[in-house]
Amino acid sequence: MSDSATANRPASNAPSTGLLEGIVQAEGYKYGFTTDVETEDAPPGLNEDTVRFISAKKGEPAWLLEWRLKAFRRWQTMAPPDWAKLDIAPIDYQAASYYSAPKAASGPKSLDEVDPELLKTYEKLGIPLGERAALAGVAVDAVFDSVSVATTFKDKLADLGIIFCSFGEAVREHPELVRRYLGSVVPQGDNFFAALNSAVFSDGSFVYVPAGIRCPMELSTYFRINAAKTGQFERTLLIADKGAYVSYLEGCTAPQRDENQLHAAVVELVALEDAEIKYATVQNWYPGDENGKGGIYNFVTKRGACRGARSKISWAQVETGSAITWKYPSCLLEGEGSTGAFYSVAITNNRQQADTGTKMIHIGRDTSSTVISKGISAGRGQNTYRGQVKVLSNADGARNYTQCDSLLIGKRCGAHTVPYIDVRHPGAKVEHEATTSKISEDQMFYCQQRGLTAEDALSLIVNGFCKEVLNELPMEFAVEAQKLLAVSLEGSVG
Amino acid sequence: MSKLLEIRGLRARIANGREVLKGIDLDVAAGEVHAIMGPNGAGKSTLSSVLAGKPGYEVTGGTVRYLGQDLLAMPADERAREGVFLAFQYPVEIPGVNNMYFLRAALNAGRRQRGQAELDAQQFLKAVRDRLKLLDIGDDLLRRAVNVGFSGGEKKRNEIFQMAMLEPKLAILDETDSGLDIDALRAVSDGVNRLRDPARAIVMITHYQRLLDYIVPDRVHVLADGRIVASGDKTFAAELERTGYAYLGDAA
Ligand SMILES: Nc1ncnc2c1ncn2[C@@H]1O[C@H](COP(=O)(O)OP(=O)(O)OP(=O)(O)O)[C@@H](O)[C@H]1O
Ligand SMILES: [Mg+2]
Numbered sequence: 001m002s003d004s005a006t007a008n009r010p011a012s013n014a015p016s017t018g019l020l021e022g023i024v025q026a027e028g029y030k031y032g033f034t035t036d037v038e039t040e041d042a043p044p045g046l047n048e049d050t051v052r053f054i055s056a057k058k059g060e061p062a063w064l065l066e067w068r069l070k071a072f073r074r075w076q077t078m079a080p081p082d083w084a085k086l087d088i089a090p091i092d093y094q095a096a097s098y099y100s101a102p103k104a105a106s107g108p109k110s111l112d113e114v115d116p117e118l119l120k121t122y123e124k125l126g127i128p129l130g131e132r133a134a135l136a137g138v139a140v141d142a143v144f145d146s147v148s149v150a151t152t153f154k155d156k157l158a159d160l161g162i163i164f165c166s167f168g169e170a171v172r173e174h175p176e177l178v179r180r181y182l183g184s185v186v187p188q189g190d191n192f193f194a195a196l197n198s199a200v201f202s203d204g205s206f207v208y209v210p211a212g213i214r215c216p217m218e219l220s221t222y223f224r225i226n227a228a229k230t231g232q233f234e235r236t237l238l239i240a241d242k243g244a245y246v247s248y249l250e251g252c253t254a255p256q257r258d259e260n261q262l263h264a265a266v267v268e269l270v271a272l273e274d275a276e277i278k279y280a281t282v283q284n285w286y287p288g289d290e291n292g293k294g295g296i297y298n299f300v301t302k303r304g305a306c307r308g309a310r311s312k313i314s315w316a317q318v319e320t321g322s323a324i325t326w327k328y329p330s331c332l333l334e335g336e337g338s339t340g341a342f343y344s345v346a347i348t349n350n351r352q353q354a355d356t357g358t359k360m361i362h363i364g365r366d367t368s369s370t371v372i373s374k375g376i377s378a379g380r381g382q383n384t385y386r387g388q389v390k391v392l393s394n395a396d397g398a399r400n401y402t403q404c405d406s407l408l409i410g411k412r413c414g415a416h417t418v419p420y421i422d423v424r425h426p427g428a429k430v431e432h433e434a435t436t437s438k439i440s441e442d443q444m445f446y447c448q449q450r451g452l453t454a455e456d457a458l459s460l461i462v463n464g465f466c467k468e469v470l471n472e473l474p475m476e477f478a479v480e481a482q483k484l485l486a487v488s489l490e491g492s493v494g
Numbered sequence: 495m496s497k498l499l500e501i502r503g504l505r506a507r508i509a510n511g512r513e514v515l516k517g518i519d520l521d522v523a524a525g526e527v528h529a530i531m532g533p534n535g536a537g538k539s540t541l542s543s544v545l546a547g548k549p550g551y552e553v554t555g556g557t558v559r560y561l562g563q564d565l566l567a568m569p570a571d572e573r574a575r576e577g578v579f580l581a582f583q584y585p586v587e588i589p590g591v592n593n594m595y596f597l598r599a600a601l602n603a604g605r606r607q608r609g610q611a612e613l614d615a616q617q618f619l620k621a622v623r624d625r626l627k628l629l630d631i632g633d634d635l636l637r638r639a640v641n642v643g644f645s646g647g648e649k650k651r652n653e654i655f656q657m658a659m660l661e662p663k664l665a666i667l668d669e670t671d672s673g674l675d676i677d678a679l680r681a682v683s684d685g686v687n688r689l690r691d692p693a694r695a696i697v698m699i700t701h702y703q704r705l706l707d708y709i710v711p712d713r714v715h716v717l718a719d720g721r722i723v724a725s726g727d728k729t730f731a732a733e734l735e736r737t738g739y740a741y742l743g744d745a746a
Contacts, residue, residue: 445548446586450600450656451574451607460599464590464639 044097048072051199054099058168058203061175071188071198078192081326091297096262098200098233157215162246163208164219167235170206177208181239185268185305185332193264193326194301197233201266204234209244209275218474220249236267240275242308247278249474265300273308273335280473281317282481283325302329303359306338306367314341316472318481319354328386330359333367333395340369343469345481347462348381348413349489357387357418362398362428371402374466377413378489388420391428399429406436407465409458409489459486497559498524498695499664504556506544514540516720517556524663525692529706529731530699532717533739538699539583541717542666546580547573560664574600575607579662581653583669583699588640593652594622596640597659604660625658629685646673654685665689667698671705683708703735 051072055065080091157164163174170178188198209215240246271277283298304313315329331340342358360369375383383406391398406415417434439461447457463470463482470478499522506515514537522528530538544551545558547570558565565573588596601621602612613621626633631651641649650670657665667686671679686709690696698709706714706728714731716724718739726733 440586441549442586443588445570446582446588447596447600448569448571449546449548449574449580449582450596450660451571451603452599453571453603456599456603457571460591460596461588464588467590 045094046096046098046200050098054200054202057099058171060171063179064171067182067188068199068201071195072200074189075192075195075199078189078195080192091262093196099202157217160213160216161210162213162215163206165206167201167204167206167237170237174206174208177239178206178237181237181268181270182235183268185270185303186266186301191301193299194266197235197264197266197301201233201235204236204265205238206236207238207246207248209240209246211241211272212243213241214244215246218247218249220251232263232265234265236265237270238268238277238279239270240272240277240311242272243274244272245276247474248280250279250281251283251480263298263300265302267300267302267329269302269304269313271304271306271308271311271313271335271338274310275308276312277304278314278316279304279329281315281319282473283317284320298325298327300327302327303332304330304340305332306335306340306364308338309335309364310337310339311335312339312341314343314472315358316343316469317345317356318466318469318473318485319344319346319356320481320485324352325354325356327356328358328388330361331369332361332363333369333398334363335367336364337366338364339367341472342369342371342373342387343472344372345374345376345466345469345485346383346385347376347485347489348378348383350379350381352379352381354382355384355386357385359388359390360400362389362391362395362400362425365395366397367395368399369401371400371404372468373402373404374469375404375406375415375417376409376462376465376485376489377406377415378409379413381413382416383414384416384418386418386420388422389430389432390420390422391425391430393424395425396427398425398427400431402430402432404432404434405465406434407462408436408438409462455486455489458489462489497521498561499565499697500557500559502557502559504541504544504558505554506540506551507554508540509550509552513554514551514720515544518717518720518722520715520722522664522695522697524695525690526712527690527696527698527709529711529714530697530717530722531701531714531731531734536717537720538717539668542580542668542697542699545573545666546570546578571603572607575604577604577661577663579657579660579665581650581657581665581667581670583672585641585644585649585653587642587644589642591640593638593640594618594636597622597656600656601659621659625655628688629655629658630681631655631685647675647678650674650682651678651685654682654689658685658689661694663694665694665696667696669699669701671700671702679705680708703731706731 048069051068052065055068163170165173183198186194188195207219238246238248267279269277269279302315304315306313313331317329319325319327325346329342331342333340340360342360344356344358346354346356348354354375357373358371360371362369369389371387373385373387375385377383385404385406387402387404389400389402391400402419404417404419406417408415415436419432421430421432423430439458443461444454444457447460448454452460462485466485470481473481499520501518501520504515504518505513507513518541520528530541532538540551544553545565547568553566560573560576560578563576565578568576598613598618601618605612622636635644635648635652638644641652644652650673653670670682674682683705686696698705698711700706710728711731712728714726714728714734715722716734716739724730
């Protein structure tokens with residue numbers, strides 16, 4: 001936890017107005033604007049030339065082009081996963097464009113050099129840049145479509161030896177680190193979308209925290225899909241060296257469009273001995289309209305490797321957006337005594353579909369993992385928790401605790417819990433608890449009798465349901481998450 | 495004195511079910527405390543639910559005027575914001591929602607409705623402390639989730655605390671005395687007495703005369719089989735205690 005965030009956090013459970021304000025201000029999907037910036041795009045289509053084009057545009061070294069091509073060839077032999085609970089129209093991978101960059105953005109050195117249109121966009125998104133960032137203690141690496149346009153706080157971080165930059169810059173400035181760790185957690189052929197990302201990834205963020213350093217602020221990246229018909233394929237690589245600590249926040253929004261857009265990111269985390277990584281995501285990509293038209297397909301591979309002894313990785317996510325979400329942030333618990341955690345809130349309303357969960361792979365001795373998943377379904381939303389706990393034969397003393405709670409609002413939605421438990425060590429302790437509940441009318445009436453509107457009552461109850469997960473988010477994010485939950489549930493009380 | 499609440503011939507049934515309120519007439523003036531007694535299943539809680547606007551009941555006849563307005567035309571949350579408060583017979587648990595947070599949201603919802611500025615965290619905390627002192631209760635329940643794991647008595651105390659914070663014009667207390675031990679009964683009663691106010695009407699539903707020893711009512715009514723079958727002053731309750739409700743059945 002950074003000092004600044006601690007200072008901002010109200011004492012214990014002191015009330016905050018964020019929730020109610022959020023509902024009052026809510027006007028549907030408020031990030032659905034587009035920004036007029038000249039862009040340079042790749043022609044639609046996907047073949048080896050596309051891969052070469054992207055690599056050349058980014059001025060990449062030969063080894064990386066080779067790496068991409070290898071992934072592309074692998075991808076061609078693979079088939080999309082077949083969706084257990086998802087209803088998904090076939091995607092035409094040849095129809096999308098795989099590269100889009102704002103034209104003027106070839107490396108601004110300071111905020112003054114950034115296209116004012118872009119800055120306005122970030123302002124609308126509420127991203128604290130510049131002075132606001134300083135006050136908030138947040139360093140922002142803002143990714144606009146494919147090119148990272150502004151990185152703040154780099155100098156302050158650099159003093160500590162912390163590297164926080166765009167992926168492209170990392171390839172240029174720190175090729176040895178990138179080469180050592182890229183693909184070491186999520187191999188190219190891991191799955192269809194990871195292979196696709198490996199071939200055509202555009203940009204993303206890179207973080208390296210050197211041994212013994214606690215990163216003094218929350219690092220934050222806002223991704224934004226702006227250009228129409230472009231897929232976004234970020235690649236995030238985060239390494240915490242021995243004894244290092246870092247907390248990373250990722251927020252996502254996208255403009256409102258009728259076509260579906262593809263978002264296939266890969267995030268790799270590496271924690272060495274005694275290192276700790278906290279990774280929080282608030283995802284509110286455009287979910288499509290109430291009939292299921294448009295919206296983002298969010299197919300993301302996120303995985304962290306606890307390589308060193310006693311290392312810790314925790315994922316916290318609030319998933320309110322996207323038409324379809326397919327995502328299983330996972331932990332490979334290799335180091336002795338390492339710890340993995342997954343805290344998730346996933347909400348589906350209207351025609352949204354979410355298939356999300358985690359994989360905890362216990363490889364080393366005395367490894368432990370905790371999974372807390374809160375799924376909320378409203379409208380015709382379908383919410384599936386899919387979680388795997390695997391304990392390998394050498395993992396003496398492995399422990400897992402999984403708690404999956406589902407909340408249903410209305411009669412046409414669904415919640416599904418699919419645990420896969422694969423234990424190959426007789427001494428492993430694996431606990432799984434699952435509950436499904438409905439919002440009770442008595443609770444609603446109790447709140448309304450105290451003066452809360454039906455919307456406020458619902459949002460209060462839902463926030464209460466998610467409390468254990470929201471508590472895991474840094475303060476600024478928790479407030480935003482509460483607002484998003486309220487917005488996402490709009491129209492689900494009659 | 496102006497009537498704060500005027501109930502005329504109120505009939506209501508459980509949605510798609512049988513009629514429970516069969517023509518209630520009741521006038522309550524500001525500053526008054528009324529007690530409603532009566533056998534189990536008579537319709538006392540149903541009356542309070544209908545007044546508070548709980549879904550699941552259908553008004554089939556009669557009128558209710560509250561401060562001159564048509565109460566039944568208002569949605570439940572608006573009634574609350576207009577000053578109708580119901581202390582629940584069975585307060586509801588809301589897991590994960592902090593008691594203070596809940597109360598502040600409720601309080602500010604009412605203030606917005608009245609065009610008053612919302613209380614910020616500090617003003618709110620001051621108001622909380624004042625009320626805790628007034629009611630002579632500790633702050634141990636405030637940090638916990640709304641009613642979650644509260645004992646029966648704690649839930650009732652919490653209801654009265656909410657009432658003190660929200661400062662309603664009409665407070666309906668549904669068996670707030672049930673399940674309280676002697677000390678808690680006295681504490682809760684003292685609290686309610688301190689909340690008596692010339693601008694506030696209180697309707698207490700109870701089964702026990704002893705509550706009325708602590709909170710002395712202006713009027714006592716007996717509700718039986720969906721009607722008010724008898725009314726009297728504070729001495730009437732003691733009489734009932736002796737005779738029971740049975741003889742009223744003959745009278746009705
Ligand atoms: N929501 C409901 N669904 C079904 N029956 C109901 C409902 N509400 C009330 N009733 C029935 O209506 C009748 C009156 O109930 P009510 O709770 O108003 O009685 P009461 O006078 O408060 O009784 P008690 O003294 O036991 O609290 C009872 O027969 C009860 O079972
Ligand atoms: Mg009752």
